[in-house]
Amino acid sequence: MTEQKRLEPGDTAPAFTLPDADGEPVPLADYRGRHVLVYFYPAAGTPGCTKQACDFRDNLRDLEGAGYAVLGISPDKPDKLARFRDAEGLTFPLLSDADRSVMTEWGAFGEKQNYGRTVMGVIRSTFLVGPDGTIERAMYNVRATGHVAKLRRDLKI
Template sequence: MTSPQPGTAAPDFTLTDQDGRQVSLSSLRGQRVIVYFYPAAMTPGCTTQACDFRDSFPALQAADYTVLGVSRDDPAKLRAFRERDALSFDLLSDPDHAVHEAYGAWGEKMNYGKVVEGVIRSTFVIDADGVIEHALRNVKATGHVARLRTLLKVG
């Protein structure tokens, strides 16, 4: 599966959030959106990444970015993750990984020296018109949000 590239339309989706509400990317037109894909709620790396987004959320929000985290976890687990770590942005459930696939965030990867199929930690920055500005694949959980803020010039 190929990843959408900067300058192309972001694949639209409608997913269920941690509270059971439907969230559509198309409903966020007019806003800049950061969509990040992560393997599993409440695991060490994913918690580090989510907390980095939480800690950067005020600065990202001030720069008019909406943050959405996407994983295969069910809404109840996402709600527990959001509450446990006081996350200030929505987490979306993609249990069949169809949206992951549309963004090239699902496929073969190395895990402890073995090739496995799964989530490829990725982040996409989408402009107010629904066009991908940045596509970052195979990102590391630690330090990624700081690098993203530098890329986006968000202080």
């Protein structure tokens, strides 16, 4: 595997503006001044991604109550994100990075192992961005199941 970019605590979170499920632009800068959990996932509607999104949905009240916003980002187009949001009752923004440029900049797209083979793809990752726009936590290769529970433990929520 080749070396690829990875963000670390203290790095400035790369800026982005991406369309949400309704095609409306959502800039990361809109979240300046508060904590935001930015998570990258491979594909809306797949079993693991659905489990992870529903875990965020089910814990959103507690996360928001503790001062954390949530943004989910995948390479899916807005219309697919809208169907996913509506089917699962998701209440946080889902953003489309169709060209994977934001994922690449955040180190969430690149070479990964899949069933023993090296492939290019989305690396399931979660980042905690602080109110000042810096990365407070960078978590790569997270598991879909149990990830939100682990975040809650780590963040003491």
